Amino acid sequence: MAEKRFTTTSGIEIKEVYTQPSSMNELPGEFPFTRGIQKDMYRGKAWTMRQYAGFSTAEESNKRYHYLLGQGTTGLSVAFDLPTQIGYDSDHELAEGEVGKVGVAIDSLKDIEILFEGIALKDITTSMTINATAPILLTMYIALAKKQGADLKQISGTVQNDILKEYAARGTYIYPPAPSMRLITDVFEYCSQEVPKWNTISISGYHIREAGSTAVQELAFTLANGKAYLQAALNKGLDINVFAKRLSFFFNCHNNFFEEIAKFRAARRMWAYITKELGATDAGAQKLRFHTQTGGSTLTAQQPLNNIIRVSNQAMAAVLGGTQSLHTNGYDEALSLPTEAAAKIALRTQQIIAFESGVTDTVDPLAGSYFIEALTDEIEAAAQLYIDKIDAMGGAVKAIEQDYIQQEIAASAYQYQNDIESGEKVLVGVNRFTQQEDTTTSVFRVDDTIRKMQTEKIAELKNSRDNVAVTKSLNQLKEAARGDQNLIPFILIAVEHYATLGEIADTLRSVFGEY
Secondary structure, eight states: OOOOOOBOTTOOBOOSOOOOOOOOOOOTTSTTOTTOSSSSGGGTOOOEEEEEEOOBOHHHHHHHHHHHHHHTOOEEEEEBOHHHHTTOOTTSGGGTTTTTSSSBOOOSHHHHHHHTTTOOGGGOOEEEEOSTTHHHHHHHHHHHHHHTTOOTTTOOEEEOOOOHHIIIIIOOOOSOHHHHHHHHHHHHHHHHHHOTTEEOEEEEOHHHHHTTOOHHHHHHHHHHHHHHHHHHHHHTTOOHHHHGGGEEEEEEEOSOHHHHHHHHHHHHHHHHHHHHHTTOOSHHHHOOOEEEEEOGGGOOSSSTTHHHHHHHHHHHHHHHTTOSEEEOOOTTTTTSBOOHHHHHHHHHHHHHHHHHSOTTSSSSTTTTOHHHHHHHHHHHHHHHHHHHHHHHHTSHHHHHHTTHHHHHHHHHHHHHHHHHHHTSSOOBTTTBSOOOOOTTOOOBOOOTTHHHHHHHHHHHHHHHSOHHHHHHHHHHHHHHHHTTSOSHHHHHHHHHTTOOHHHHHHHHHHHHOOO
16 A cells, blocks of 8 residues: 655645754744734734625625624625626626626616615725726725715725736636736726725735645745736836835635645745845835635535534634634535625634634744744745746746646646545545535525616616716726826726716727727
8 A cells, every 4th residue: 555645735745743943033023024914913903804795786785794794894895796897787698697696786886885885984994806897896986985075095995906817717807918907007006196095906816726726826826926016017117115015915725724824924925025026125015915715615515514614724724824804704605605694603703713712812823833834934935936937937927828827727626626536635524424415504595686676777877877978988088098098087087977887898898809
């Protein structure tokens, strides 16, 4: 019989015992930030408990936000439906069967007004998981903040705005890479002047991991994308000490407890050196700040209550790894959108870790562990090999255009699936400790009639708005897109006149084309 090999999910060999103390004498809050970006970390302030939600109509999602805020969530996170993500209104023929399914349907500023009804934007931070249409959703949020009388210099939150991982792993892109990168740097530039506390991009490894990458690939490809954004902003003449402070990251937290903790520590250290190399001298511009979501692809439809334990493990790893904000998945998400009961236990998981476990009492509690330090170094070295290879290809955009990153992820996903099917990797309840399934689990369903409701809302909006002003604002946007002006002010004007998301995206399609 072959000797059993012990490795992490990225294939890094795990020794039987680690005897070498680390030579590390770093401190948290100091370069290269391996041990955390704040001197006191959670002793000063807990991470933001940011539960991701959004489904059906703005009215329904608004109810869920009020519910979560009432249960103690400390930040909002908006999920948008697929038509919204790819720039189609709910009444578009391609939207059929998808309206409100994987997130909330947003067709115009009207929907954003309903979505945040009763919620003062100046008092909450909001994260919006949106990429190709990020500039449109961001301007809708800004327009609502203005209507509420908020000081734009004070409102804060994050827009995902990470198009490179869409080409590599998710697929909700609209325009070719060059104009897409232009829109992203337009957001950087506009927000650095008008909404300085806004995080203008959340560079996302989450979806790279969900597509089947290893932990090392997630880290490497995410940081390579981050480098590409830094480069694009520098090429536009922006100051790295200003714009890099508003970049944030979004990572997955998977099942392998120690590998995930080491991944987060390595990420901070690597990013500190990457930003320094590109000219960042301000500590704020060298710090990697990140949101974590527990691994959606690790959840099983079989024995769904087992997912509560998986999510708890992953959440604990994210906290021990020093995350700034966290979303914990609902145990029923392999079956449907989370029910209210599942959303509540997911939030309670974070609250129990924060207030009962004691892990927040000291900074970086696992520092100096022979195993953790060795693993942090090995993950960094393995990720650096990928980054060097991508750099040699001319950076992440070129690597994506050559299909390199996509192929690497696909190979890892295939290997993982093979390991599950062969029993090499144990998945409790799926390939071991299985049972006859009880099919009575209550699931959450979104009704198809909401497409009809959204379509009626759009028709009503188009009858009541100033259509001359809408046409004029869209024409001005089109002209600006043909030139090289910053497009965000033009999109904002169109949004404030109640142009729909689809009308704005179509205007840009007519100039940029589709990818």
